[in-house]
Amino acid sequence: MALVTLMRARIWLSVIALLLLGGRGGVGQEQNWCIVCHSEVKVEYQESIHAAFAVTCVSCHGGDPLTLDVEKAHAVEAFFRGTPQRLEIPDLCASCHSDPLKMKPYGLRTDQLAEYQTSQHGKLLAQGDVRVAVCTDCHTAHRILPAWEPRSSTHPENISKTCARCHVQRDHGVHGAALAQGNTKAPTCATCHGAHGAAPPGVEDVSRVCGTCHIAERTYFEASSHKKAMDEQRLSECVSCHGSHAIEPAGRDLFDKVCVRCHGPGSHAQLVGQKIKTLLAAADESLREATQILQQAQRKALDISVYQPRLIEARSYFLQTLPAQHSLDLSYIEEMTRRARSIADEVRSGLYALQGGVAIRLLGLTFVWIFLLLLVGVIYLTLRERQGERL
């Protein structure tokens, strides 16, 4: 009896405390008494997007949220469901999230369940394997936050950690580095594997998956002699040279490391690779020098307005050549790098001439100063003469 009295006292104290503090969610405390007892999930729930939009505990767990009577709250008559089974979770979430009428006011899509069923996760779950990921594994059960919120488990910066709860944490190379620098447009696990429809891309699909972002590279690659040869030998197109997860920056050293994996040293194909590498290196070097001189000229406040757009043009030609490498079209690459180099060289010589002009002006200024100093001396001597003093 004393225990029951103590329990009731605790419940009422909690109720008073909650009322005083005020709930953060969209539902008043009086409509969702569940969190009075289930205080372990209170903070998580109240932070969630569900709480903000009045989706209460009862939506997922059933029961009566309007009573503090433990038995009535958990009564079967009140459709109390308890903790949903993993097998039930996708359908349970979809009872709202696949309903266009319910989702329309929030502007949310309703195809997640359909996509999930096509995924490796969904297929295995349908076979009764409950170890695979269900909605709550990625979105959490109670602290469900919109993906744009940085604390969300589905925010781009957190996705790899979320996937790594089950899968091996991988080094995500350049993509991971870009994400770590705050570029939320950089690809995450979900970008290549899909989010709800997660599945590993097949060998033929890899170039399409990479090509959704690297559009120019894909277009050039598909026109190249590599495409047919790799398809015939069922080689993974982009992955063969760039790797899959730990993708290194696509530097020119790849020509030395990668080509020889398939093409023998000294073979025609390997020499083409080396030629492309040399052309790119020469154009890059010319551009780098021209940019350096332009920056020097800028620091000296020289008028670089003629050279600036020319350098933009040269850089544009060079940058166009980078995806064009995938075409293996040597004449095109030669032409584009030649344009980049000749403009960069023209800019460089123009800027040298401009700086030379400045040197001449500086020399002139030095003469003027010498002249002025001599003049001061002459004035001094003249004044002394006029005062009748001897030198």
Added chain:
Amino acid sequence: MDEKKQATERRTLLETILKSALIIGVLGLAGAVLAYLFPPKRRISSATQRRMRVARVDEIPLGKGKQVLFAGEPVWVLHVKSGWIALSAVCTHQGCIVQWDEKRLTLNCPCHAGLFDANGNVLAGPPRRPLKRLRVSVIRDEIFLGSSEEEA
């Protein structure tokens, strides 16, 4: 006597030098005044340029665009349904020069397939920021480019 002669010669020399210096100074001053009165012609594109004539309105029909150099960078002046729009032609991804696609009414980057609409907004591809927009005005059937709208 010799000393007096020497002193006279010295004084004459000093006065000659002073007179020559005065003439040189006056010439320099006159040169500065003339340079102010008759300034050298400005180049078409200058970093400090405030305004530039682009074309007559009938030279750029609806749906067409003209690329010009303004304040040291290439700029697209586009004629679209909503009027005249001037956008920097430098892609906000890596700095390539975007091209105006008259059929799709988009600006396409040839380097990484960045795609912008006629207002400079990113439609697709790697760019994250829209193209810089510049002020454009029509005065007596002549199109003029001004400074950046953000700066204005």
